[in-house]
Amino acid sequence: MNSVYRALTIAGTDPTGGAGIQADLKTFQELEVYGMSVITSLVAQNTTGVQAIHDLPIEFIEKQFYAVMSDIYPNAIKTGMIAQPDMMALLKEKLEEHHLVTYVCDPVMMAKNGDPLLEKHVRATLRDTLVAVSSIVTPNIAEAEDLIEMKIETVEDMKKAATRIVKELGAKSAIIKGGSLAGDAVDVFYSTSEGIIVFEAPRTDTKHTHGTGCTFSAALCAELAKGSSIYQSVHKAKQFTADAIYWSLNLGNGYGPTNHWAHRMQGLPTQYNTKG
Numbered sequence: 001m002n003s004v005y006r007a008l009t010i011a012g013t014d015p016t017g018g019a020g021i022q023a024d025l026k027t028f029q030e031l032e033v034y035g036m037s038v039i040t041s042l043v044a045q046n047t048t049g050v051q052a053i054h055d056l057p058i059e060f061i062e063k064q065f066y067a068v069m070s071d072i073y074p075n076a077i078k079t080g081m082i083a084q085p086d087m088m089a090l091l092k093e094k095l096e097e098h099h100l101v102t103y104v105c106d107p108v109m110m111a112k113n114g115d116p117l118l119e120k121h122v123r124a125t126l127r128d129t130l131v132a133v134s135s136i137v138t139p140n141i142a143e144a145e146d147l148i149e150m151k152i153e154t155v156e157d158m159k160k161a162a163t164r165i166v167k168e169l170g171a172k173s174a175i176i177k178g179g180s181l182a183g184d185a186v187d188v189f190y191s192t193s194e195g196i197i198v199f200e201a202p203r204t205d206t207k208h209t210h211g212t213g214c215t216f217s218a219a220l221c222a223e224l225a226k227g228s229s230i231y232q233s234v235h236k237a238k239q240f241t242a243d244a245i246y247w248s249l250n251l252g253n254g255y256g257p258t259n260h261w262a263h264r265m266q267g268l269p270t271q272y273n274t275k276g
Ligand SMILES: Nc1ncnc2c1ncn2[C@@H]1O[C@H](COP(=O)(O)OP(=O)(O)OP(=O)(O)O)[C@@H](O)[C@H]1O
Pocket: 019, 110, 111, 112, 139, 140, 141, 177, 178, 179, 180, 185, 186, 187, 201, 202, 203, 204, 205, 206, 209, 210, 211, 212, 213, 214, 215, 216, 238, 241, 242, 245
């Protein structure tokens, strides 16, 4: 058996490299997992917003998926921006065929500045297809509110919502990311076997948080691909993302990208220390 761990991301692109497929592949690489990708939509976007979206034909998405799965089989798969109901239906079917592979569903709905990446009427389909077959689903506050149709303002609300997402929507576990709430960066995990677990990190005061959700779910996918426990994987993903936000690169005119090499900052020469 080949001992190189392998992860696959199925998502849209970000030509500026901070979110989507590009962020996922950088994260896999940093965590020493061999990264592969299936692109669903080409997105003209940058740190200031989304300018245009070009969805790939469904047959072509299927061909890419087959190309990967028939050759270099992944230990874990994540999905990010999946823009159309037919893409969701196809991927649900494929993920069910490969149900032994751990599947992380990042239910991406919008970019950091609020520009939509998923039309409102498609959100129920996302809930009923991909979320329903996931090993873990990773919504932010707005996405969790949408999935479970409840207002989330406190950590107690996050606990209720995470529990409901698992009990009512079929996901095996859920982690709600509290990046957009005030105070420390608190994320709430729930699974039937482990119950509620709260993960906390100090908040970094920065606007450079473009792609934090992609980075988090990709790190989680990479750790799960290595066979780490769900607790260890979430813990590592949280630390990786917190470091990437803390050692900000200060790039772009809007919500800048995070620093995917930040987790190894200690060992780098000081010219790579870009915080400032
Ligand atoms: N300013 C911050 N300081 C520290 N951690 C943060 C900060 N903002 C977000 N996080 C953490 O980053 C991770 C991603 O959360 P966030 O809520 O930003 O995701 P998201 O909204 O899906 O991101 P995006 O849509 O930009 O990809 C979580 O672990 C969250 O707690």
